[in-house]
Amino acid sequence: MQPRDLSDHSPYVPGRGVEEVARELGIDRSELIKLSSNENPHGPSPAAVEAIREHADRVNVYPKSSHADLTERIAEEWDVTTEQVWVSPGADGSIDYLSRAALEPDDRVLVPDPGFAYYAMSARYHHAGVETYPLSIDDGFAQTAERVLSAYGGERIVYLTSPHNPSGSVIPLEEVETIADAIAEETLVVVDEAYGEFADVDSAIPLVNDRDDVAVLRTFSKAYGLAGLRIGYSVVPEEWGEAYARVNTPFAASELACRAALAALDDPDHVEESVETARWARDYIARELDAETFDSAGNFVLARVGDGTAVAEAAQERGVIIRDCTSFGLPECVRISTGTREDTREAVDRLNGVLADLELGAKA
Numbered sequence: 078m079q080p081r082d083l084s085d086h087s088p089y090v091p092g093r094g095v096e097e098v099a100r101e102l103g104i105d106r107s108e109l110i111k112l113s114s115n116e117n118p119h120g121p122s123p124a125a126v127e128a129i130r131e132h133a134d135r136v137n138v139y140p141k142s143s144h145a146d147l148t149e150r151i152a153e154e155w156d157v158t159t160e161q162v163w164v165s166p167g168a169d170g171s172i173d174y175l176s177r178a179a180l181e182p183d184d185r186v187l188v189p190d191p192g193f194a195y196y197a198m199s200a201r202y203h204h205a206g207v208e209t210y211p212l213s214i215d216d217g218f219a220q221t222a223e224r225v226l227s228a229y230g231g232e233r234i235v236y237l238t239s240p241h242n243p244s245g246s247v248i249p250l251e252e253v254e255t256i257a258d259a260i261a262e263e264t265l266v267v268v269d270e271a272y273g274e275f276a277d278v279d280s281a282i283p284l285v286n287d288r289d290d291v292a293v294l295r296t297f298s299k300a301y302g303l304a305g306l307r308i309g310y311s312v313v314p315e316e317w318g319e320a321y322a323r324v325n326t327p328f329a330a331s332e333l334a335c336r337a338a339l340a341a342l343d344d345p346d347h348v349e350e351s352v353e354t355a356r357w358a359r360d361y362i363a364r365e366l367d368a369e370t371f372d373s374a375g376n377f378v379l380a381r382v383g384d385g386t387a388v389a390e391a392a393q394e395r396g397v398i399i400r401d402c403t404s405f406g407l408p409e410c411v412r413i414s415t416g417t418r419e420d421t422r423e424a425v426d427r428l429n430g431v432l433a434d435l436e437l438g439a440k441a
């Protein structure tokens with residue numbers, strides 16, 4: 078007995094974890110600076126931690142009212158109806174819910190290349206095909222309507238990522254509208270704003286109210302520091318609202334995740350500090366790293382270093398975990414998440430040492 082043919086399903090390649098690397102190097106985890114998964118170096122909001130403690134003894138019940146409270150709170154925040162808010166286990170969960178709601182077998186989705194792997198993974202789980210539109214390193218991964226539309230061939234979902242992972246580029250709202258205007262009525266444009274808080278541009282959520290063909294993804298994993306709890310959401314067109322009850326996995330967003338997200342929303346200082354640090358750190362990396370970098374609106378910076386695998390491996394030996402971008406199809410690049418000011422300075426210093434050593438080695 079075998080699972081179905083999964084040969085065209087690629088496994089997700091996550092950034093390397095601290096425990097895993099510390100064990101491998103035989104060192105204490107505190108000696109490592111982990112900048113490989115775009116996590117929040119300030120940790121979660123203290124208010125979220127308190128909410129988790131407070132509700133820990135109530136996890137014997139299914140998350141009903143916490144889910145309803147969170148949905149309502151998010152709807153208020155964005156001035157949309159509660160039906161338009163699809164709470165999910167991470168933004169990944171919302172990608173699955175949209176796949177379930179939109180895709181028939183043999184439909185196709187259009188995704189950026191390079192880009193976030195889960196769009197394609199989710200589409201394939203739902204028996205859909207995957208087409209790509211190229212983003213080019215030569216123009217700094219510029220995202221334009223023209224680029225997307227020239228690859229568009231009637232796909233059911235078009236994914237836009239703003240800020241884009243792994244490059245950090247953004248797509249202006251006018252371009253999103255141009256795309257939505259140009260494509261078929263039955264195509265949904267999904268704007269992934271997992272890193273939206275870090276960008277200095279407006280969210281596409283107001284567009285969702287003006288039209289019936291745009292949805293937006295958001296998460297508590299990044300600016301809110303709740304990646305380990307798995308909580309996110311999508312904002313969908315009004316016409317899609319009632320599909321949620323038919324496609325969501327019951328109670329997939331847990332009691333503690335919903336409670337923590339509610340508390341985090343009431344702690345704007347934590348988000349503000351997280352965003353401020355990320356903006357400082359991405360400017361610092363761009364300025365101080367001895368390599369070509371790309372303008373980023375996220376909490377990470379993509380750097381062209383020659384041999385991404387060699388640099389990531391050598392960095393790891395010096396206690397800095399960064400993301401080799403080979404799995405994104407960018408073997409010459411690494412992605413460096415923003416850390417605290419102290420960790421970012423230290424990491425850039427060690428990375429410059431690695432780059433200098435590799436350059437000397439190449440010349441020898």
Ligand SMILES: Cc1ncc(COP(=O)(O)O)c(C=O)c1O
Pocket residue numbers: 115166167168169170193238241242269271295296297298304307308309
């Ligand atoms: C562009 C993008 N979208 C979505 C996600 C999924 O985030 P989560 O499922 O943790 O909310 C990520 C995670 O790294 C991401 O980079």
